[in-house]
Amino acid sequence: MPLETLNQYTNKVSDLPDKPNTQMTAAELKAQFDAAPEELRVKYNEMVNVLKSSITGDSGAENIGIANISGVAGNTVHGQMKDLFDQLKAVVLGQVPNKSITREKFADGAVDFSPVQKEIANLNLQLAASQLVPSGKTYGWDPTTSFGVIVDFTKGKTTAQLNAGDTSLEGKVTMSEGTFVAGKKVTVLGRNPADDSIVKEQATITSVSPLTISPLVNSYKEGAWIKRTTANNTTNGIVFGGVDDSVINNITDATVVNSAYDTSGNGGRKLVRLSNGWLVSLAIDTTNRVAYFYLSKDNGNTWAQSLSYTGLLSGAHVSMYSHGNFIHVLQVPNTASPYVMQHRPIRISTDGLSLEWFSSWSSVDTGQTAFSGVPSLAINGNYLEAAWASKNSTYPNSFNIRYAKGTINADGSVTWGAVEQWTTFNTSGQDMRNPSIITVNSRPIVIFEHVISSTSYYITAMSPSGMANVPSGSLTKSYSYIQPNTTYAQSTPSAIFVPQEIAIKNTLFANATQGVVATLWHGTDSVDSTRNNVRFSYSLDGGVTWTVQKLTSGNSLDSHFATITANKSGELFALWHGKDSVLSPSSDRIFQMKLSGAWGSKEMVTNVLSQYASSLYDPSFNFESPLFIYKDVANAKVGFCGTWTIGVEAPITENTLRLTLTQQAKEVMTYLHHTASLTATAQVNGNFMDKTTTTEETQFTRVLGSLQDIEIEITLTRSSVDDDITINKILGGVA
Template sequence: MPDLTPNLNLELPKDNETADIGVINSNMVIIDGKVAHTVSKEEFNLHKSDSIIHHTHANKVQLDKITEDTNGELLYNGKKPGVDVNAVYTLQREVANLKAVSELKDRVDGASGFFYDLFDDRNGGSIAKMDNTRTNTTAELSIGSTTLPVLSVAGFAVGQEITVFDDTNLERPRIAAINGSTLIITSTLTKSYKKGAMVCRSSVVVDTINHTLKFSGWAYPEKIIRSAVRISDTGVFAISNNRPQRLSNGWLVVTVNRGGAGQGVIYCYKSEDNGLTWSQLCYFHGSYPTYSWAGYPSTTSYGTKVSVFFTDLNTRHYSVTFDATTVTNSDLTNKAVLVHTNANMTYNRSSIIWAPDGVLHAAWSTKDTNTYNILYSKSTDGGATWAKATQVTTANDEGFEYIEPCIVLLENKPIIFHIRNITSGSGANIVYMSEFNAGSWSLKSIYGSTIQLYPQKKSTVITDEINKIYIAWHGTDTTHTSTDYIRFSKSVDGGATWSAVQKLVPGQDASITKNKAGKLFIEYVEAGSIKRIESIDDGINWSSPITVSTGSDQAFVNTLADSSIDFDDPLSIYIVDRIPVFKGTWTTQISTPVLVEDVRYNIVPSTQIDEVVAWVDRGTNEELLISSAVSFHDIGGNESYVAATKTSAPMDETITEDQFIATNSVAKQQATLRLTLNRTSVDVDKSVKKLLGAVS
């Protein structure tokens, strides 16, 4: 018998030979140790024989990501495991998916294909994919109707079964034809439906954080229009470099600084009704030695949690983290965590962002030596503790300073944009980008004004999932020596190269954002007014200025940065007569809980099939039931469903597994699996944990 690793019983190749996943014996032990905490020996059964580990093509594709460098060191996706937190998370999820495939092979002999979904967007090897096509009707539907006018027909096809429902009724007609923006169905509706009724293939929502499939409800679009809504009626406020946040429950949260004499306190406000009304959520200040001012907050959010990073305007930086759903007008000063103390002075602007993997990243400027430098730290426990700060820049020259950091994420990696301004002597005023590679922070110039008299200020940055970065800021130059102009540049390759800087319009304090359709907006302050410019061609051309608000003391505009929102006028906060106000125009999904929802998986096997078997793990509760039906059909053919036979068995005290089997008298090219979630009350909060299946 070959030697095995201690945790998962992985086979060790002899001496320095390699296993069939391409690593030597010592690194098999490393793999064993890295993933053992996520699986047990019993769970990690990869169909071992005495001499070989068998795996499917899907297994092989994922295992191929584990390689070695020239020194025999283990690499995962080209990096050492443990160096990149996101890579470790990815490894854990891919191991979970490998386990799912292994479990399927244990259950089924002779299957021609497998499908699985652990609700983490990582089921690339599955032959079944969830069909998330959905839209809403643009008019009420009457009993007897055969036409469904909808917002969009994208993703629908003739022959498909669809689910039509609102908060009262539900039925499942089939599409006979598509005419413009109208779906024509094969049979008349037997029930009536409200305007905005959902028409979908699947209506459920996938929670990729908790890896579950949950009820979504009847979601229909509603246009929200908010204009200069007062957030608070008291105090002198500042909101520089502090974007509003939209939480996972739909609440809006803003953080402001009451900065008058003796009033160095940070206040957080929330709106539970899309910005129509606001209430005070909490407040806090620095806590050293017993009371200290608090100023210049930067805010980020994750789910319903909010984290605020701020300075005491002296030598310290703090963070305060809280769950917005559990605090009400509370003094959270005792929750302030001291992140960094320096010997000299802090600079006013800081920046914080919460990554999808739960890690908080923060950057700030402080005078630890003879000049201001950018510092960085992160928290892996939700802001309870912070790593020792590291210097992003290491200048030691009183003639210039690195200030005003703006931290963003690209592929879950923090990137810091900041300004270098010359305070004496000669040199260039430069807009920089810094990223962490190979154990150190790099420094890349985006724009430089080579004359000391022309400083650049307050960069604002957004990114998207396709390696694009957009940056805007303001500054002077040799042509306009005393008038600041808004400037813009972008990168389409993750910051490797940058477009020529555009000098756009007179103004200061730019805040850039992007909507769901890809339209860019820059809001800014100019001559006592809040204005904006727009671009529909990814920043190549820009509109003329549009006046948003006029009046005395207009300042500090900050837009919400969320490109998933369908907005026409950016959601933003700004100051009018020293009072913070909120505005925006956007379309949101209003959700009403329902009792029954469908999810459909399109199954595309490599050969014709006449049998589908599926296993669904769900939260144990008699108030949540799942039924299933399967359509066997050829490509482009009409879907026709047969009910699947169901058996159920408890897996443990919290999980019940339902098994569904459906067969057809004739083998077909494709199949569609429909699962129906049915609960007795909208208060039932159980969910689906896992889907496994096989076809033959």
């Protein structure tokens, strides 16, 4: 959108009557004084968003004017930059006559990339790669794009043991990326079944249907890699790969505890993962008002009670969130009114075998006369953000949203700041409940349900700044309506924030320059007015605007109490409990759906009466099926489910990199840029290439006898598996 001027203020102080105190309330007068600066703040933020935009056709540079420059077209910064680049491209690319690059120009010491040529190659990599090399005179690759060269990351993993002498791979390989080509070399890398040592060898794909290979020299355990390139492709560049020692951990029905304790409260987490890989779950004995903390050190297969807290206020007002190897707990003890909200950390015990309480209980909030629902926690760097719904003597008639921020100290303890009253309603029947707090680029957002006398319902997002509406009346922070006013009940939101670098892996969020705020809740509507259905909404602009989808439908059976999570691949998952007319018409089950570009079909996860799923959310963690605990009513227990990959690659010191050029050549030069010193050799079509090196650059050249297809094989060697080396650029030229 273009930059717009603010020609005048909507509400000015000069518009006030001469004696406003006789005509206006104090709140109205304050709002009038705040209106102009708030309007200026909104307009300023709109301007910043325009200037920061990277959307093609509406980027910041396309909205900034610039004076005319002779010989350069365009009246915006973007327009003139594009014209300059097109002119530069016309000069340096596609204009070199054939055969003007002679054999002598590829002689030892004669071929080198000057800084200017390297920058040209950078431009080639970063801007419109498919149009940059019409004659194929140069080629390049970096983690974001490539032209004129294919770094071949085709790979598959064996599903059965391979033995020395084997040639058939048919039915024994699951492809992870790409498709093998007959006649191409591959590297087989894995562990020897006899002694578990690492073994590898080069082989040739001899046929693809059926899939066959040249006779193997070694034997390999199931799970060996067959790769064209053994190095790994990452967002930062090519790094050393190794032997895959990972396995799929599929837990379908583990028992956390043989009691059907409460796991409800989807706005506050009940399952977390520590940095050391331990899983910790929280379940509530509501009868005896005890919070139990259960620990699994074997990836969810077995669980044992580690800690407990006796003396909760009725209502199970307790939740937790992890930070490194610490867990932060919020709860309300069963004391005489007025009540307090308390916090205490949990850490790994000093013997390293279990968990222990750390520090002592500290008061986050005091003087509250009632609490509603579960408190919610989120981590913001070295800060802990908390939100809850409560009543107090100032606002005794309504549950309101309160917020506090704590500083996480070096020892894991937390120093809490002053509590903020984010809503100030005080009318019986008008309540703010079930908050779910997240942090969006260091800014807290609280998403909650807003009920007015059981006739008006909202799902509202509130933050100190950056939302669609300025503070108004009893909403003391900026806010947006996710679900605007409706006469149909809406309840229990569960929210997450997915960072930009993860969100864009999901094609639905490809333009998520600010990350994704996503939330689930349940409610009714004019179509399904008597039964709850799950709803989903997301925002790509930090909570200003929202897209709403209805995930389930039906007016005879409920789908409700949803929890949301996402994995490292940017896939979102919704879990809830309810009935299904076909799968489970008479009793509740846990169901899930996955969002990967679009929402998939509904799947039933449990096959007995079960309720109140609470999912793990850790965007640095990858899983195939979400990790969650739930209340297994049928078997009187708390259950755990999840499918994810455990284990890591065993590092090795030698990798192979295979490149294919998209144009024939008889003279080839290849240049590697890497972050640290390494040893490298290269062959082009089986012929060793001449090499020159520096600490962070390696250059190869070779003159061939005739024009031919080009495949380059580079062997990379590092001194130690501890050497952290990245190849962040491959450049080259052909003739």
